[in-house]
Amino acid sequence: MKRKRRTLKVARRHLQRQEARVSKYHLYSQEIQKRFKQVSRWFSNFKLYLIPWESKIRQIESHFGSVVSSYFIFHRWVLGLDILVSIIIMMFIITPEWLADHRNDAQRYNETKSFKEMPESIKKHADELNTILDFGGHAQYSMASNARKSKLASGKTEQYVFSWKAFTGWDFTIGNPETSSNLYMANVIKMRVIITFFCLTVIRLKEINLRNQ
Missing domain, CATH: 1.20.5 (Single alpha-helices involved in coiled-coils or other helix-helix interfaces)
Incomplete structure (x- = not known):
């Protein structure tokens, strides 16, 4: 001691x-x-x-695992993306058109008539809150209405074909190597067809221009 x-x-x-x-x-x-x-x-x-619903998603993950929680995380991400796209459309498309068509300004009133024509019955209620919440009025008769159309539909009116095939042509749920290789070759063939069609169209337009000259 x-x-x-x-x-x-x-x-x-x-x-x-x-x-x-x-x-x-x-x-x-x-x-x-x-x-x-x-x-x-x-x-x-x-x-x-x-973070929205983070505690509830953690609770679901503790009970059912990370596979089930990833489903809700994906839906939360899609919701956030939709909100972001809606804000961008509201700021840069709907709001400028609303300002250009405002009735209080006589000089700037109805400046968007060259590319859209809103009926008088809808134009009277276009500035009301119920119409805005229902995505009517300026949201219905503007360039923002194109966002509600599906870009994946087939046909001659399809827009941005190459971009949609390049960024949305792959299925990330495939787990079989043989299936993934087949899908890879199918996407390659689609890209070649699109590029070939584009080149032939450019050549054809050049030939038409030379004939006109």
């Missing part, structure tokens, strides 16, 4: 000598790092409350 007390006294003396040598800058830096870790941990915990 006396030996343990003697060792404890020696250890205390050593600590007192070492504490005197520690600079204040080191103590302040350690304290700042400690506070920063606490604040970052608090923000990471608070971030869960800002």
Whole structure:
């Protein structure tokens, strides 16, 4: 017991000598790092409350696994994407057209008549809240109405064929290597057909221009 007390006294003396040598800058830096870790941990915990349905999805994941929770995470991502696209269409398409067709400004009234014609029965109620919430009025008779049309429909009126085939032509749910290789070759053939058709169209237009000249 006396030996343990003697060792404890020696250890205390050593600590007192070492504490005197520690600079204040080191103590302040350690304290700042400690506070920063606490604040970052608090923000990471608070971030869960800002993400929609995060706690419920975590609860579902704890009961049914990550495969089931990924389904709800995907739906949340699709909802956020739809909201973002709606905001962009509202800011850069519907709002400028509404300002251009506003009745209070006689000089700028009905400036969009060159590419859209709104019936008088709908134009009277185009600025009402119920019409806006139902996506009627300026949302129905504007360039924003094209967003509700399916770009994947086949036919001569299909737009941006190459972009849609390139970015939406792959099925990520395929797990069979043979099926994925077949789909890969099918996409390659589609791309070749599209590029060939585009080149032939350009050549044909050049020939027509040369004949006209």
